[in-house]
Amino acid sequence: MTLADLIAPGSGRTRLHFLDESISVDYGELWKAGEAMGCLRASCDGKPVAVVLTNSRACATAVVGAVAAGQPLVSVPMPARGAAPDWYARFIQRMCALTGAEVMLVDRSLLPLLPPMEKVSFVSFEDALSLSGPRAVDPAAFTLTQFTSGSTAEPKGVVLSGDKIVANLLALVEWLExxxxxxxxxxxxxxxxxxxxxxxxxxxxxxxxxxxxxxxxxxxxxxxxxxxxxxxxxxxxxxxxxxxxxxxxxxxxxxxxxxxxxxxxxxxxxxxxxxxxxxxxxxxxxxxxxxxxxxxxxxxxxxxxxxxxxxxxxxxxxxxxxxxxxxxxxxxxxxxxxxxxxxxxxxxxxxxxxxxxxxxxxxxxxxxxxxPSVADSYTGGTRLxxxxxxxxxxxxxxxxxxxxxxxxxxxxxxxVAGRNVYALDVEAFAAEVTGVRSGRVVAIPENGDLTLVAECEPAYCDRDSAARLAQALRQQIVARLGVRPRRVLLTRRGVLPMTSSGKIRRKPLAAALQSSEVKILAGSLE
The missing domain is CATH 3.40.50.12780 (ANL, N-terminal domain)
Structure with a gap:
């Protein structure tokens, strides 16, 4: 069974509702509109196409059409808020070079926000779905390259064949009954x-x-x-x-x-x-x-x-x-x-x-x-x-x-100080201190010492409150783990770099601290 076979419209009524666009569409209609992706596959000679996936109707249509046509996709992230355009361009170009993608599909609204990229051309979902002419269709050829979240390192591309995706989807629906x-x-x-x-x-x-x-x-x-x-x-x-x-x-x-x-x-x-x-x-x-x-x-x-x-x-x-x-x-x-x-x-x-x-x-x-769904390799060929x-x-x-x-x-x-310290222990105990935002505290090693970084609840952001909170955090870790953080740094909400699933990206945060890119609240222990 191909992935296209698995997700093809059945006899029942299925509707997709795109709430932010106030649009509802029958799945059979969306499936039909996606057939134009066969034209894109023909024009790209079956090479992978990078795609900035969003929750729009046009994107959903293109994804379904790519599955049906067997057009390999490489999922790449959209520009992060505040990201430098040159850095983002280099980041995406590395992903495209690893996967052989020379075309990138995006929502039309994102086109003005994207910096020029060498050897990568941009096509909107809407333009891809309006293509006509020769079509190339081979559902068994579909692959998806998705990059790991990069919570502790640079993201790595994972190549998934359609049959591996099918295996995981079947396990999912069986589990969820x-x-x-x-x-x-x-x-x-x-x-x-x-x-x-x-x-x-x-x-x-x-x-x-x-x-x-x-x-x-x-x-x-x-x-x-x-x-x-x-x-x-x-x-x-x-x-x-x-x-x-x-x-x-x-x-x-x-x-x-x-x-x-x-x-x-x-x-x-x-x-x-x-x-x-x-x-x-x-x-x-x-x-x-x-x-x-x-x-x-x-x-x-x-x-x-x-x-x-x-x-x-x-x-x-x-x-x-x-x-x-x-x-x-x-x-x-x-x-x-x-x-x-x-x-x-x-x-x-x-x-x-x-x-x-x-x-x-x-x-x-x-x-x-x-x-059965574990990928065979990363994009560089490293076996999993x-x-x-x-x-x-x-x-x-x-x-x-x-x-x-x-x-x-x-x-x-x-x-730290001649012993092993586990970040999970530090973060779990720090999270018990009133004033720390849930899930927004992270331990970082610095030159043999321990640094704790936490986002404050709004009521704790003034100098005096932040100073008391920083002292409470240091005392908590000393009492519970016998380790004294050298620095306890507090920030306002939304400052710590996160993955899309809510994990703090530890290594990018450490780099940002070294370059003084993180705004630290007065009252922190530095």
Missing amino acids: VGPGDHVCTWLPLSHDMGLMGTFLGSLTAAGDRWARGLDLALMTPQGFLRGPARWLSACEEYGATITVAPNYAYDMAARKRGPAHDLRRLRTCVVGAEPIRVQSLERFSRVFGDSGFDPTAFCPAYGMAEAALAVTGTPVGVRWHATEIEPFPDDPRVGTDAAQGYQVVSSGVSLPGYGVRIDGDGIGEILVKG PDADGWFHTRDLGVLRDGRLYVLGRTDDVFH
Whole structure:
């Protein structure tokens, strides 16, 4: 089965609603409009085409058309807010050079924002969909190159064949037990694997005759969500969504900025991706929206990565999410007894059908995954799986009773004052201090010392409040881990560089601190 076979329109009624454009379209109509991508494939001789994926109708049409025509796609990021044009051009040119792409598809509205790029020509989705003439169609030739999030390093291109994407989508719909009456609402960007695989292609798969036999897919834009998080839940109610997907921070934002009362009784599955998944976030959302009919068992924490298309583990549908206490990583007998008190970590569930997960070593160790969707190689040719088929994720985790708990990256182990310090421990304990924004605190090694950077809640941004908060953070880490951060730097909200799934990009942040590009609040400990 090709990916085109899997997502082709079935006999049921499927409609896509592009909320920020106030447009609804039958899927069969969108599929037909995408046939022009066969003309693009002919004009490009089947070479990969770079694409800046957005949540627009034109982009969605082009993606579906590319799948049907077998036009290989290379997903590249849109310009980040404040990014230097020259840097962005070099960044994209490297991606295009790695993949052989010479054409880049973008929304027409983005064309004026893009700097000229050597050997790369821009074509709007609208112009690509208006092409006519000879068509070249080979659905089996479709591939998608998606780049890793780059939370701890520069992104790497992962080449996924259509059959690997099919394998992951089939596992997804089996895990989520999709059936008639299910509908989906999402704001996740199609430029991220959770948005493209998990909600867009996943929904089109689920709409097939083997599962839901038609559904409604409501798509917001990420910008629309950020302008008003309550709109996400309003859209879930309006379109009768039973399934939605979001990273941890989105549930925090929705709980903090609750709008008018919602009826969330139909929401049976809320996938939570992008570790770390926080106990406080799930509990707060359940408490805030309890009177809206929200069922806490709807939460389905999950774990995945670009190298496996998307998902590897997930919490079974209808089973309440689970958390366990993790003690600080053992390292130094000098750590006081107070530091033995651990913190709660949410389980990312069990292996999806056809997948395997194990830990390298006893107890806490590197997470290894195996499954039919794990890519064979990165764009540079580096092989992903080892000789036995296991992919070494460089994520730290632990398995208990078959459940996976994700603890961070193996890269995030620092040597400070003669001992190993784990970023996860530092960040988990720092997050307990009142005044720190949820999920917006990061530990960074600097010249053998430890630096802590945190975004403040608005009420803590004046000099005196920031000074008290910085002292409280330093004392917390000393008391809980026996390590004294040399610097505790506080910033206003929105300053820390993030991936689209809500992870802080540690290495770019460290570089920005060295070049004094981060605006630090007065009162910080420098």
